[in-house]
Amino acid sequence: MSYIESIALGTMSPGRERPITNDIRINTMKRNTSQREAIKAVFEKERRALCIEEVLSGGQHLVKSLNQATVYRNLKLLVDEGWLKKWHHPIRGSMYEPTDLAHHHHFHCRICEHIYEIEGCLLDPSAKTPAGFLTEAHDVFLYGVCPTCRKTVP
Template structure:
């Protein structure tokens, strides 16, 4: 059983409060506001433990580093702002992707990432 340290609590709260996937650097910046002196090694160690516990999931973007969000959101997609590099959750889905799948293939899952400029950067 993992210890629930003030660092772990700060990281968990940061990810939960964000409401969007965060990069390790974003997690570090937010957590330092709660626990001054927290370092990147602590961030990565806690991310690993939280992934293993199933508390968070990885959001992998093509050509970008991994982001992390709270588990249990169900099926959703993401919007990646090319200006500020933030990633946001999109809770809509275009629907049946089987019609795009080549004949005879069986679709098991899909991921969709939208790219553009967020409302804050616009």
Template structure:
């Protein structure tokens, strides 16, 4: 399914900022911060504002089209998301982010956390950090 279809099925319109953000992320080799997306997006559409980029990212994330990547410098990045529940592997040297399917062997851990804390867990984000193949060989 094309992203435009996925977005409209989720009940959102296809606007210029959403289209530009998707085009920028489709060409990106690593997660990009909203500022980086804005800088690249302005080359495609000069009137693109930073606030529109933030809003577009929020909508695209809720529609499951982009995924937020936590970076240690507190400046979160965004990558395209494949459909379904995935987790992320992030290389701490080159910043490359790779998705892997959510193999849900977390249920034991989650049940334990619920027992200990009294929380009802509804969702989780999992991001593993390490070195990718090429960076390990450096």
């Protein structure tokens, strides 16, 4: 495709040597770098599963201009890159955690709503899987009251 044809199709702008789409992608990546680094810093500090609101709140301490749309966009990018894992909590919805965490399960405190990680695995899926079935993954969620909240609940 010639330079003139590229301009006519809208994939190139006069005076540019690269396609417009590449310029937009590069500018977007550069613009969000400090925000993405703030989001990563929140996960590196917490080292646990976080919901969107927790990521936004923690990230805004580092970058005041961070907003919810930017958090969603960057979380998707970090999941696509394999840096984060997205999973669904039955009550809290979408949760995100670093992919370098060892296999674990979760305890959800019904009072403070905090989600705690339980190290290791509480289930041997091969022992519970019916004959002929193939288990590919599993999630275990425990619900109750954490030690801190137990002190305040009668």
